[in-house]
Amino acid sequence: MNWHDLNSSLQLPDYTPTVAVADASDASLFEMAEEAIKMNVCRFHFHGTEERMKKAVAEANFSFSESEYASFFPEEDSGAAGSAAVRDVRGKNASVLMKGMIDTGTLLKSVLSKEDGLRTGNILSHLAAFSLPGRDALLYLSDSAMNIAPDLSEKKQIVENAANTVHKIGIEKPKIAVLAAVETVNPSMQATLDAAALAQMSSRGQLGKCEVDGPLGFDNAVSETAAAKKNISSAVAGKADILIAPEIETANVLYKSLTYFGGATVGGILAGAAAPVVLTSRTDTVESKLFSLLLGLSAVKNNENDDN
Amino acid sequence: MNWHDLNSSLQLPDYTPTVAVADASDASLFEMAEEAIKMNVCRFHFHGTEERMKKAVAEANFSFSESEYASFFPEEDSGAAGSAAVRDVRGKNASVLMKGMIDTGTLLKSVLSKEDGLRTGNILSHLAAFSLPGRDALLYLSDSAMNIAPDLSEKKQIVENAANTVHKIGIEKPKIAVLAAVETVNPSMQATLDAAALAQMSSRGQLGKCEVDGPLGFDNAVSETAAAKKNISSAVAGKADILIAPEIETANVLYKSLTYFGGATVGGILAGAAAPVVLTSRTDTVESKLFSLLLGLSAVKNNENDDN
Numbered sequence: 001m002n003w004h005d006l007n008s009s010l011q012l013p014d015y016t017p018t019v020a021v022a023d024a025s026d027a028s029l030f031e032m033a034e035e036a037i038k039m040n041v042c043r044f045h046f047h048g049t050e051e052r053m054k055k056a057v058a059e060a061n062f063s064f065s066e067s068e069y070a071s072f073f074p075e076e077d078s079g080a081a082g083s084a085a086v087r088d089v090r091g092k093n094a095s096v097l098m099k100g101m102i103d104t105g106t107l108l109k110s111v112l113s114k115e116d117g118l119r120t121g122n123i124l125s126h127l128a129a130f131s132l133p134g135r136d137a138l139l140y141l142s143d144s145a146m147n148i149a150p151d152l153s154e155k156k157q158i159v160e161n162a163a164n165t166v167h168k169i170g171i172e173k174p175k176i177a178v179l180a181a182v183e184t185v186n187p188s189m190q191a192t193l194d195a196a197a198l199a200q201m202s203s204r205g206q207l208g209k210c211e212v213d214g215p216l217g218f219d220n221a222v223s224e225t226a227a228a229k230k231n232i233s234s235a236v237a238g239k240a241d242i243l244i245a246p247e248i249e250t251a252n253v254l255y256k257s258l259t260y261f262g263g264a265t266v267g268g269i270l271a272g273a274a275a276p277v278v279l280t281s282r283t284d285t286v287e288s289k290l291f292s293l294l295l296g297l298s299a300v301k302n303n304e305n306d307d308n
Numbered sequence: 309m310n311w312h313d314l315n316s317s318l319q320l321p322d323y324t325p326t327v328a329v330a331d332a333s334d335a336s337l338f339e340m341a342e343e344a345i346k347m348n349v350c351r352f353h354f355h356g357t358e359e360r361m362k363k364a365v366a367e368a369n370f371s372f373s374e375s376e377y378a379s380f381f382p383e384e385d386s387g388a389a390g391s392a393a394v395r396d397v398r399g400k401n402a403s404v405l406m407k408g409m410i411d412t413g414t415l416l417k418s419v420l421s422k423e424d425g426l427r428t429g430n431i432l433s434h435l436a437a438f439s440l441p442g443r444d445a446l447l448y449l450s451d452s453a454m455n456i457a458p459d460l461s462e463k464k465q466i467v468e469n470a471a472n473t474v475h476k477i478g479i480e481k482p483k484i485a486v487l488a489a490v491e492t493v494n495p496s497m498q499a500t501l502d503a504a505a506l507a508q509m510s511s512r513g514q515l516g517k518c519e520v521d522g523p524l525g526f527d528n529a530v531s532e533t534a535a536a537k538k539n540i541s542s543a544v545a546g547k548a549d550i551l552i553a554p555e556i557e558t559a560n561v562l563y564k565s566l567t568y569f570g571g572a573t574v575g576g577i578l579a580g581a582a583a584p585v586v587l588t589s590r591t592d593t594v595e596s597k598l599f600s601l602l603l604g605l606s607a608v609k610n611n612e613n614d615d616n
Contacts, residue, residue, distance in 0.1 A: 003376050038470075050438070079451075079490060082378065089575035130608075132569060144489070145489075148489075148496060148497055149498075179561060180557060181452070181453075181456075181556040181557050181559075181560035183559075188456060189556075190457075191454055191557050217560065217561075218561045218564035218566045219510070219567070219568060222568060223568060224506075226568075227467055228325050229591050230591075231344065245557070246557045247487040247488065247555075247557070248497075249488060249489050249499050249553070249554045249555070249557075249558045250557045250558045251489075252488075252489035252490075252526070252560050253487055253489075253526045253553070253558050253561065254562065254565055256525060256527045257526055257562055257565045257566060257569075258565060258569055258571065259527070260526070260527060260530060260531060260534075261440060261565075261566055261569070261570030261572070262565065262569030262570055263569075264569070283537050283538075288573070
């Protein structure tokens with residue numbers, strides 16, 4: 001991936017936001033932080049146990065420990081570090097929450113806490129971004145990781161979360177394709193019915209600053225040639241910025257096929273919370289973790305004066 | 309695609325089988341037939357209306373009209389041509405049925421006729437084969453086109469149809485991965501429950517000559533590295549010949565992503581009938597149509613003495 005191109009399609013903020021890390025206790029996280037600080041894209045608040053943070057810092061040869069770009073907040077254990085990181089974001093001392101070694105379920109419990117979490121009215125949903133060879137713009141996909149079999153009301157929130165996030169990242173009015181196996185509305189295929197409802201919600205202005213169309217096949221969504229062959233007249237077909245999958249299996253298999261056979265580099269964040277949540281997995285490469293962080297940082301851009 | 313490599317992974321029959329075409333009335337079909345005859349892989353029985361067959365033959369500059377490789381059977385209309393082609397296969401005068409310009413629903417009605425169709429005990433299912441850059445063997449996928457939301461009993465038949473077909477094509481004991489979003493059995497994810505049941509059916513010998521494992525993510529199914537990272541111990545993980553998707557959306561999106569971003573060449577047939585049914589679409593390239601035909605031809609190999 002070309003970081004310069006990526007930076008320009010992501011439109012990073014022009015100030016230096018702070019990232020609160022929940023349980024910063026593995027070396028690869030500090031390796032990523034080292035790169036991010038060198039790129040001058042953010043500063044970090046590391047929450048974790050003192051002993052494990054020290055060990056990871058040493059292992060990663062992290063060179064910014066004493067700098068203004070890194071602050072350390074020792075906590076009793078992983079769970080306490082998670083709560084502290086969430087409170088850090090809630091109190092506006094940090095703009096992005098990033099998962100460290102904390103268990104995902106434990107972190108989400110803190111994020112979803114009614115008293116001191118980061119809840120909005122919407123569900124949380126995962127948004128992936130793919131940098132693909134032969135394609136200039138990023139391609140976004142939701143939801144390959146959080147919601148198993150969303151109903152129409154949940155799909156509406158997934159669309160809103162994706163649209164709001166990508167809007168902040170820099171696309172004025174994102175084009176959103178709701179995927180199905182066919183591009184016609186078929187009463188015996190629930191995915192096509194939900195897609196049609198979402199498209200109509202969009203044209204009635206119920207979904208805010210985005211343009212939603214569906215059902216669309218994956219080919220009609222991303223290829224103008226394929227859309228033209230099927231005579232699909234749509235502002236979205238062939239030009240989709242965001243793909244919404246009918247359920248987790250479709251999204252997850254697409255995610256992995258783009259990565260394994262499509263040569264994609266991928267990043268991902270959770271949308272739907274009061275701040276972007278960067279949720280990388282242990283097996284991610286440093287490059288992929290950095291991509292996810294950049295996505296999260298882009299999604300806070302203008303957060304204060306553009307909070308819809 | 310390299311046709312020589314493809315031929316060797318497909319193990320075409322060593323005699324010259326006959327293909328019955330249902331409604332042979334478009335030029336691109338005769339262009340494909342021209343190539344197939346030159347490759348000496350089959351002969352054709354063209355069923356259609358006299359006028360439209362003549363027109364298409366002329367348009368395609370089809371040069372084998374007068375040869376032993378082409379016979380013409382004029383019928384009243386498209387539907388009659390379909391029935392005649394099906395009867396041709398049922399009467400053992402042809403080994404493969406191929407869709408021409410006939411409407412798919414009309415052709416399937418003839419195929420599924422209880423009196424003079426090509427029914428077996430199983431449902432019909434679509435089986436796609438992908439030739440992918442960087443992968444030696446073909447990768448098979450079912451079902452991206454026929455069954456919308458198969459239940460466990462239908463999934464069992466989809467597995468059997470795929471296994472029997474690929475077995476005839478030349479893989480002694482195909483490895484079959486049942487896809488899901490995760491590789492653990494999760495009571496709230498139906499795809500993982502069905503996958504677990506199919507895996508267990510296989511280990512109890514209920515699914516014949518194949519090895520089924522699941523749930524597996526797409527990455528764990530096709531990449532040994534990914535499977536090893538997750539510590540999955542399985543004869544199938546990372547080495548799958550066939551992928552079974554939980555429902556049509558997952559299969560269809562995977563099909564199209566492999567084609568659009570994975571550089572795949574794809575062919576497909578219907579399995580589960582008494583003979584392979586080659587069902588190409590108008591928008592397929594001649595190359596893709598030919599690939600589908602070759603798949604169908606391979607799947608009749610040893611049909612007579614190996615009919616399980």
